[in-house]
Amino acid sequence: MMYLLVMCPFMLPNGIGETRVRDTCAELHGFCKERISIKNESQACSKLNAVKTKIPPSKVKGDRSKSVLFDACSLAKSLQSLxxxxxxxxxxxxxxxxxxxxxxxxxxxxxxxxxxxxxxxxxxxxxxxxxxxxxxxxxxxxxxxxxxxxxxxxxx
Structure with a gap:
């Protein structure tokens, strides 16, 4: 699906490439920039895994962000628990x-x-x-x- 996002975004439903990916990349970039201790992919994964997912992002940010980074962290934690x-x-x-x-x-x-x-x-x-x-x-x-x-x- 990431390949389609990068190479063939016109094949995806409207709004996916323009909004969600842009907002998610921006949020991930900000996340890594705030944590200057992140030097490699392993450290980034550890920091993302440490994100607290009890409060949904809609309560923190409201409707203004279309990023799925928080949802991805929550899903990853759920899958890792199995x-x-x-x-x-x-x-x-x-x-x-x-x-x-x-x-x-x-x-x-x-x-x-x-x-x-x-x-x-x-x-x-x-x-x-x-x-x-x-x-x-x-x-x-x-x-x-x-x-x-x-x-x-x-x-x-």
Missing amino acids: KSPPMKETKWKLVLQVWVEMLSHVACQCGWTDHAQQLRRGGELLTHVWLLMAHFGIIQQFQISEGNAKVKLNWQ
């Missing part, structure tokens, strides 16, 4: 399900013209996911006509 062997397997199943759900959602949100452009270049994973979903009839952009069972595009 350490025992049976829970570890559950953790990776959860990560897999969320990733597949995000990929499917983004594939459906991207316009067909963007997918067509990507196919001309060999296609992105997102475009191949979209084609598979279309083939199996699980995309909202496609609807099956009642009478003759043809698939037609819903252009709106």
